[in-house]
Amino acid sequence: MKRIAVYPGSFDPITFGHIDLIERAVGLFDWLIVAVAHNIQKSGLFTIEERLDMIRELTKDFDNVTIDAFDCLLVDYVKRVNACCVVRGLRAFSDFEYEFQMALTNRKLNESHETIFLMTHESYSFISSSLVKELIEFGGDISAFVPKVVEKRLREKFYVHRER
Numbered sequence: 001m002k003r004i005a006v007y008p009g010s011f012d013p014i015t016f017g018h019i020d021l022i023e024r025a026v027g028l029f030d031w032l033i034v035a036v037a038h039n040i041q042k043s044g045l046f047t048i049e050e051r052l053d054m055i056r057e058l059t060k061d062f063d064n065v066t067i068d069a070f071d072c073l074l075v076d077y078v079k080r081v082n083a084c085c086v087v088r089g090l091r092a093f094s095d096f097e098y099e100f101q102m103a104l105t106n107r108k109l110n111e112s113h114e115t116i117f118l119m120t121h122e123s124y125s126f127i128s129s130s131l132v133k134e135l136i137e138f139g140g141d142i143s144a145f146v147p148k149v150v151e152k153r154l155r156e157k158f159y160v161h162r163e164r
Helices: 016-026 048-059 074-080 093-109 129-137 148-163
Strands: 004-009 031-037 065-070 085-090 114-119
Touching: 004 016, 004 074, 016 031, 016 085, 016 114, 031 048, 048 065, 048 148, 074 093, 085 093, 093 114, 129 148
Parallel strands: 004 031, 004 085, 031 065, 085 114
Antiparallel strands: none
C-alpha cells in the first residue's frame, strides 16, 4: 500500500519555502499531492487554475507528485484521496500555534490520518506569499523569494492591476 501525503495550501503564490517543503516531503512518502485549497477567507491574487499551472511547472521533474485543488474540508479531501497524512510547514513558533490547533481539529474530525510538521529551511523561514505580494506591489526585488516563472507571473499581474 502506498503512503500518500497531502501538502495543502493556498500557494498564492508558491514560494521557495513551499518548494523546499515539497522537495523534502517527496522523499518521505511514496506519493505527494500538492493540493491548492479554495479558501473563502482569502481573496486570491491568482486564480486556482493559475496557481495549479505554476505548481505543475515547478514540480514537473518529480515522478511522485500530483497537483490538485479542493474546495471541501481538508479531512474529507484526505479521505477521498486515501492519504495517510497531511504535511504542513512551520516557519516560526507563531505558525506552530495555528497549525497545532488545526491538526487537533482535523484529528477530532477524522482520526485516520496524521499531520506531519516539517520545519522550513532557515533561509526561507521569513518568506510568506503575503510578503512577496507586498514587495512586488511596491516594486521590490522578489527574486530571492520565488522562482522566475512565479516572478514573471507576479509582474504581469501587478502590471495589469496598475493599469486599471
